[in-house]
Amino acid sequence: IVVNSCLYVALLYKFGMNLDFLRFAILTPMLISAFIVDYKIQIIPNRLNLLIFEIGLVFLFIYGFININISLNLLLGMLAGGGIFLIITLIGGLIAGKEAMGMGDVKLMGALGLFFGLQNIVVISVLAFLIGAIISIAIMIIKRKGTDTYIPFGPFIVIASVITIFVPFSILFTMLMKIFTLGMY
Secondary structure (H helix, E strand, O other): OHHHHHHHHHHHHHHOOOHHHHHHHHHHHHHHHHHHHHHHHOOOOHHHHHHHHHHHHHHHHHHHHHOHHHHHHHHHHHHHHHHHHHHHHHHHHHHHOOOOOOHHHHHHHHHHHHHHHHHHHHHHHHHHHHHHHHHHHHHHHHHOOOOOOOOOOHHHHHHHHHHHHHOOHHHHHHHHHHHHOOOOO
16 A cells, blocks of 8 residues: 555656556556566466556547557557567477576566556566566576566566656666666667
């Protein structure tokens, strides 16, 4: 409740009372739920992913009345988010011989694409993998767990999504480019 309340205050401060505030105010409790459930039982329920998707579709249609380009961007975000993670899941499964990433993560990214759009969902993907790599390495070092230990990826997607809500795209893009080009960008 405290985390959700703090996020609501931050959303209100950032967006004021508008459609973006409403969109993310509805999304944040579902993100918190996805974080907690995936962390505790290593699954993101289909019903939760479907709810995020359904609400995302509602906003897709609302934005369609305002500006069709925004709706197109959100639709492309859904395709890219789900597509990127589906490809990673399939290729990872072929290489590792076991499920590299759960389908709940794929569905979550597709649904989140309806909230964030194409550019932001790509940033969320890269940021989630970066955060996941850093935290996973730290967990393996601290707890001396092996590389075969399952670490749920949903919490990293949620953390990356929350960061993307509050940090402008240009700042995130520049930061990621500096990290991945070793400061040469």
